[in-house]
Amino acid sequence: MASTLAARLRRQLSSPHQAARLRSFSLPVAGIGVLALTAPLRAAEQPLLRVGVLLAAAGALEILHAVRLADAAALRRAVRGGVITMAMALVVINAPFLVGAAIVLFLAGSFALDAARYAAEARRAPDRRQRALALFAVAGNAGVTMLLVAIRQVSVTWLVAGAAALRAFGIAWTIATTTTRSVEDAGRTVIDDLGLGDHPGAAALEAEVAFDEKNRTASDRRWIAAFVLTLFAIHVARMQADGSLLGFVAPAVALLGDVMLAVLFTLVLVIPFVLSVRKSTRWLERIAWRWYLPAGRDRRGWWQQIVVAWLRYRLRIGIRLREARFSTIVALRRSLGTGLPLAAVVAATVPIWGMSWFFDTENWASGIWNSWAESRTDEWREAMIRAVTRDPAAGATPFLLTPPGIASGDFSFIVIGDTGEGDASQHVLRDQLIAVAGRPEVRFVIISSDVVYPNGAMIDYEAKFWLPFKGVRKPIYAIPGNHDWYDGLDAFAATFLEPGAARAVMHARADAELGVTSTTSPRIDSLIAQARRLGTDYEVPTGFQRGPFFEIQTDGFALLAIDTGIVKRIDPAQQAWLESALARARGKQTMAVVGHPFYAGGYDETGDNQPFADLKRRLLDGGATVMMAGDTHDLEYYSDPPAAGRRPVHYFVNGGGGAYLSFGTALAWPAQPPTAEWAYYPDRASVVDKIQSRSPGWKRPAWWWTTRVGAWPFSAEWMSAAFDYNVAPFFQSFFEVRVERSTRRIRLLPYGVHGRLRWRDVAHSPGLPPASAAADDPVEWIVPMS
Numbered sequence: 173m174a175s176t177l178a179a180r181l182r183r184q185l186s187s188p189h190q191a192a193r194l195r196s197f198s199l200p201v202a203g204i205g206v207l208a209l210t211a212p213l214r215a216a217e218q219p220l221l222r223v224g225v226l227l228a229a230a231g232a233l234e235i236l237h238a239v240r241l242a243d244a245a246a247l248r249r250a251v252r253g254g255v256i257t258m259a260m261a262l263v264v265i266n267a268p269f270l271v272g273a274a275i276v277l278f279l280a281g282s283f284a285l286d287a288a289r290y291a292a293e294a295r296r297a298p299d300r301r302q303r304a305l306a307l308f309a310v311a312g313n314a315g316v317t318m319l320l321v322a323i324r325q326v327s328v329t330w331l332v333a334g335a336a337a338l339r340a341f342g343i344a345w346t347i348a349t350t351t352t353r354s355v356e357d358a359g360r361t362v363i364d365d366l367g368l369g370d371h372p373g374a375a376a377l378e379a380e381v382a383f384d385e386k387n388r389t390a391s392d393r394r395w396i397a398a399f400v401l402t403l404f405a406i407h408v409a410r411m412q413a414d415g416s417l418l419g420f421v422a423p424a425v426a427l428l429g430d431v432m433l434a435v436l437f438t439l440v441l442v443i444p445f446v447l448s449v450r451k452s453t454r455w456l457e458r459i460a461w462r463w464y465l466p467a468g469r470d471r472r473g474w475w476q477q478i479v480v481a482w483l484r485y486r487l488r489i490g491i492r493l494r495e496a497r498f499s500t501i502v503a504l505r506r507s508l509g510t511g512l513p514l515a516a517v518v519a520a521t522v523p524i525w526g527m528s529w530f531f532d533t534e535n536w537a538s539g540i541w542n543s544w545a546e547s548r549t550d551e552w553r554e555a556m557i558r559a560v561t562r563d564p565a566a567g568a569t570p571f572l573l574t575p576p577g578i579a580s581g582d583f584s585f586i587v588i589g590d591t592g593e594g595d596a597s598q599h600v601l602r603d604q605l606i607a608v609a610g611r612p613e614v615r616f617v618i619i620s621s622d623v624v625y626p627n628g629a630m631i632d633y634e635a636k637f638w639l640p641f642k643g644v645r646k647p648i649y650a651i652p653g654n655h656d657w658y659d660g661l662d663a664f665a666a667t668f669l670e671p672g673a674a675r676a677v678m679h680a681r682a683d684a685e686l687g688v689t690s691t692t693s694p695r696i697d698s699l700i701a702q703a704r705r706l707g708t709d710y711e712v713p714t715g716f717q718r719g720p721f722f723e724i725q726t727d728g729f730a731l732l733a734i735d736t737g738i739v740k741r742i743d744p745a746q747q748a749w750l751e752s753a754l755a756r757a758r759g760k761q762t763m764a765v766v767g768h769p770f771y772a773g774g775y776d777e778t779g780d781n782q783p784f785a786d787l788k789r790r791l792l793d794g795g796a797t798v799m800m801a802g803d804t805h806d807l808e809y810y811s812d813p814p815a816a817g818r819r820p821v822h823y824f825v826n827g828g829g830g831a832y833l834s835f836g837t838a839l840a841w842p843a844q845p846p847t848a849e850w851a852y853y854p855d856r857a858s859v860v861d862k863i864q865s866r867s868p869g870w871k872r873p874a875w876w877w878t879t880r881v882g883a884w885p886f887s888a889e890w891m892s893a894a895f896d897y898n899v900a901p902f903f904q905s906f907f908e909v910r911v912e913r914s915t916r917r918i919r920l921l922p923y924g925v926h927g928r929l930r931w932r933d934v935a936h937s938p939g940l941p942p943a944s945a946a947a948d949d950p951v952e953w954i955v956p957m958s
Contacts, residue, residue, distance in 0.1 A: 198348040204230045205340030212329045219329055222543065223336045224265030230340040231257030235439075236500050237347045249293060250346070256282050257339060264332055280317050283335070287313035305349060312342060329780075373465045381487040385495075392509055399512045403430050403519070411534055412631045422537035422627060426519075429533025433518055434511030435504065442510050446489065457486055538626045541658035542738065549657050549737035552681045553720065556661075557745040559680035560673050560718050569756075570673075570718045571749055575616040575647055578726050582914055584613050585731075587765060588829035588906035589620035589802025590653065594636035598830030600925050601904045606643040608908055608923060616646050618733060620765050620826055621802025622653030623664060630663035630699055637667070638710040640830070647713045651767055652720050653803060654738040661720060662691055666699035667707075673718040674700055721746060723753040728957055729911050729918070730757030732796070734787070736767035741783035754794030761918060761957040762796040763909070769801035769825045771810040773834065773889065774842040774850070792821065798918065798955055800907070802827035805834040807905045807922055807929075809936075809953070811849035822955060824920065828853075828905040832896045835859050836889020838935070840882050851936035851951075853922070853929060854903035863895040871895070905929065913957070920953040 204226045211222045231254050238250030260282050287310050294306035316338050407423035460479050496503040519533060560570055577583055586609055591598055609617055624636045641648065649668065656664045660681050665674040675696055682691040707714055724731040732753050736742060742750065754762070770777055770788050778785035791799065797819050808825035827834075837852050838859040860879075867875055874894055877883055883891035902925045910919040922929045932947040941949075 198344045201230050201233050201340050201347060202344040204233075205337040205344065208333055208340060209337035212333050220264050220332055221539075223333050224261050224263075227264055227336045227339065228258060228261035230336075230343050231255075231261050234343045234347070236503070237350075249289060250350075252289065253286060253343075253346075256286060257343065260336070260339065264336065283313045283317040283339075287317060309342065309346070312338075371465055374461065377484065378487055378491075381484055382491055385488060385491055389505075392505060396505065396508045396512065399516075400427065400431070400508075403427055403512070403516060406519075407534060421540070422534070422629075425537035425540050426534040429536045430512070430515040430519060431508065433515040433533065435507040436511070437514045438507035438511040441514075443493070446493070450486070450489065457483070535626050538655065538658060541627055542654065545657045545660070546654075546738040548684075549739070550741065550743035552657075552660065552684055553735065553737065554743040554745045555680040555684040556665075556677035557719060557743075557749070559676040563672065563676065565672070566718060569723075569752075571722045571753075573649065573716060573722050573724050575724065577615045578724070578911075580727070580913075582613065582910070582912045583615045584611075584908055584910040585615055586617045586906060586908055587620050587800055587826055588617065590622040590805050590827040591619055591640065591830035592622060592624035592632070592636040592655075593831050594625075594632065594640070596898050597832060597902060597904060598636070598640050600900075600902045601830060601906065602640055602643075604923050604925065604927060605641075605906060609644045609646050613910075614646060614908070617641075617644060617648045618765055619648065619650035619829070620733075620800065621651065621767055622655045622827075622831065623650055623667075625655050625831065627658040628652070628656040628661070628663055629659050630666065630702060633663055633667060633703075634706055638706045638712055641712045642710045644712055647716055649717060649722060649733065651722075651733045651735045651765065652737075653767060657738055660685075660689070660691060662696075662699055663703075664720065666696075666703040668714050669717050669719070670715050671700050671704070674703075674715075677719070721749065723756070725753075725756055725760075726911075728760055728913060730760045730762045731765065732757065732762065732791075733765040734767065736784070736787070739783075740768045740777075740781050740787075742787060750790065750794075754790075754796075758795065759958060760795075761798075761911075761955070762794065763798040763800065763918070764791050764796045766791075766799060766801040768803045769808070769823065769827075770799060771823050771846055772804040772808065772825050773837045774840075774845045774852075776846045792818065796821070798822050798824070798920070800824040800826050802829070804837070805831045806837050806903075807853040807934075808837065809849075809851040810845070810847040812847060819956075822920075822953060823847075824907065826905075826907050828903065830904060832893075832898070833903055834889060835863075835892035835896060836887060839878065839892055840888035841935070845937075849937050849940055851934050851940055853905060853924070853934045855933065855935035858901070858903065858933075862897070862901055866897045866899065867895060911957075916957045918955045918957060920955070922951055 208223050208226045211226070212219050234257055235251060235254035238247060238254050260278070263278050290306045290309040290313065294303050294310060297303035297306055316335060404423060404427045407426040408420070411423050411426065460483055464480065464483060492506055496506045560566055563570075575585075586605070588605065608614060624632045626632075650664070652661060652664050660678075662678055662681075665677050669677065678691055678696045678699070679693075682689045703715070720735040722733050730753075732750070734742065734750065735746065766787075768777065768784070770784075778788055788799075799821065801824070804825050805827045806825060807828050810823040812821040812823070814820050833854070838854055838856045841852065841856070863875065871894060874891060878888050878891045878895075882888050905922055905924050908921045908923065910921065912919060922934075924933065928950040930948050931941050931945055931951055934951055941951075
């Protein structure tokens with residue numbers, strides 16, 4: 173059979189048209205398979221997101237090839253295969269939100285479904301060659317199904333990447349061994365389907381309509397170009413492009429998202445509707461043709477002219493649909509002409525849906541910058557550290573900070589995470605933040621992650637950092653979150669690093685990119701000058717750090733702030749600093765503020781990330797007993813019990829400082845959390861009450877799916893984005909940390925939008941509050957000092 177298939181492929185490739193089609197479709201799909209197979213080798217926060225996008229591209233090419241098939245039955249089978257591929261891609265893209273092994277089982281089921289589809293095709297095959305090809309596909313899909321089920325306990329990332337690669341290779345093979353039609357066949361096939369291909373009158377009218385359509389092409393292109401340019405101008409204005417590469421690429425990505433939505437709307441909504449109407453009225457069209465053909469245009473009555481106009485319209489729609497089937501370029505042009513107005517409506521209205529982060533194309537650029545930055549962050553940071561430490565003025569401990577007023581006596585500081593939305597969810601917490609920061613015992617403020625959304629750009633700092641923090645007169649320090657790294661940390665460095673260090677780290681990052689960047693010397697000077705001007709205008713003290721991490725050492729207490737970048741790890745240079753900082757903190761009460769939490773959403777976040785697990789172990793070995801992190805947008809608490817030679821360790825998620833909230837924690841808290849002692853805010857009852865009171869009726873099915881089955885096979889956290897309304901009641905929060913040398917203890921006090929949180933506000937494990945605490949008593953955690 174192998175020799176037969178090889179001979180078949182050689183015959184296919186001998187045709188110039190087939191060889192061109194192979195190059196334009198089959199080889200790119202095969203390349204997608206190779207990229208999918210190698211995706212886990214590259215550093216990524218969510219490697220399966222890349223695999224899912226690649227699989228979606230393969231599915232799109234599969235459908236584009238399918239609609240060009242000559243045989244109607246083959247067309248239906250191939251389109252079903254493309255739909256299965258796109259469904260697989262959707263599942264893989266949302267892999268981080270899937271439950272357990274659901275993703276592997278879903279992919280196994282998809283391959284099994286394809287095996288059954290090819291088995292049915294083999295039974296109906298008219299000759300041995302087609303039967304052999306179908307049986308070959310059956311064997312391949314069945315083999316992948318059994319392999320996925322048999323080894324589903326292996327790394328899910330590698331399993332899914334391998335399955336996606338095999339799927340892409342199978343699609344490439346199918347494309348290489350089937351024949352399609354060209355756009356020149358469009359008009360003829362329309363009248364052939366009506367059984368009128370041999371009638372001169374039908375052919376003449378078809379030729380006339382086809383000629384008119386050809387003449388309309390130029391005006392259609394001009395209209396589409398005008399619409400695209402208008403949308404791009406709208407995105408540039410709304411996203412406030414600042415002239416940098418980031419400033420213009422982000423609107424371009426938003427425009428690309430609009431184009432994708434336009435194509436999707438046309439393919440999923442408009443074309444199926446048009447096809448259903450055409451099919452249901454085909455009998456009426458046949459009657460009209462039987463009336464028209466005997467006399468042709470000799471009929472002059474007004475109602476006869478209406479019938480002729482209707483037949484011309486039917487031919488025009490039919491030709492457009494067939495041309496779109498047989499030509500990718502025509503399909504794109506037709507889809508844009510139809511779908512761009514719908515995409516524009518979505519772009520204008522999506523913020524009111526409650527899911528703007530997922531479906532607002534202006535935020536899709538974040539994914540582009542994430543994929544760019546996540547594999548480069550460690551190299552950038554290491555180059556930055558070398559640049560700073562080479563400066564003789566940096567001294568022996570360049571990342572040591574000494575806030576005023578902490579040398580003796582009691583003091584406190586604020587830690588607030590994930591602040592920078594710049595909307596009501598951030599501003600609602602502002603009065604509490606300013607009130608607490610204004611107390612004399614509060615010496616400084618730390619932002620623990622994601623200073624500015626969505627891309628950490630300087631253009632967003634005034635509205636999302638300087639204005640919300642206006643009134644805070646204490647020094648503000650920060651460690652970056654993943655969003656802050658999306659612009660290469662330029663704006664963060666200009667804002668929080670002292671000018672000399674900021675200039676050094678930005679030049680170091682540009683040098684690491686071999687100068688292929690918009691971060692030039694004039695731009696660096698401009699960013700630093702802008703940050704200094706805004707700091708003066710808003711009177712918010714920043715610009716004290718020398719890097720994206722730092723330490724504060726006092727008598728009896730040490731604070732280490734660690735930048736874990738995007739993929740939850742640190743580079744060798746930061747590792748060396750951490751070792752020395754832990755050595756300086758030996759014997760002290762040590763608190764670590766980390767870019768990502770070790771526990772979040774009721775789960776251990778170190779399980780599938782060995783570098784992150786190593787960081788946790790190193791902090792524990794170094795004596796850290798309090799760990800606090802942002803990134804997850806809520807307040808959570810976990811506690812490890814005392815171990816041999818170690819005291820209890822307290823873990824806090826502190827990411828509710830202004831971003832949308834992670835409602836999935838409250839909606840789907842696991843029955844078996846990773847630690848015996850735990851707490852989270854807001855609680856489930858408060859979240860459910862807000863969603864039920866704010867959700868319109870058309871969202872009720874999604875709410876039922878979320879509450880009754882946990883949004884399976886996805887997760888409540890994934891689905892909760894549809895219900896995160898930026899209206900009251902708000903559940904944002906931050907922490908005040910009091911270092912009380914006088915009583916040898918540290919107190920951690922959480923605040924909400926109305927002041928100190930109470931035990932009644934917080935869901936917690938049995939026995940967590942002190943025995944004497946009442947429901948209305950303020951929440952606090954007390955950690956004895958060494």
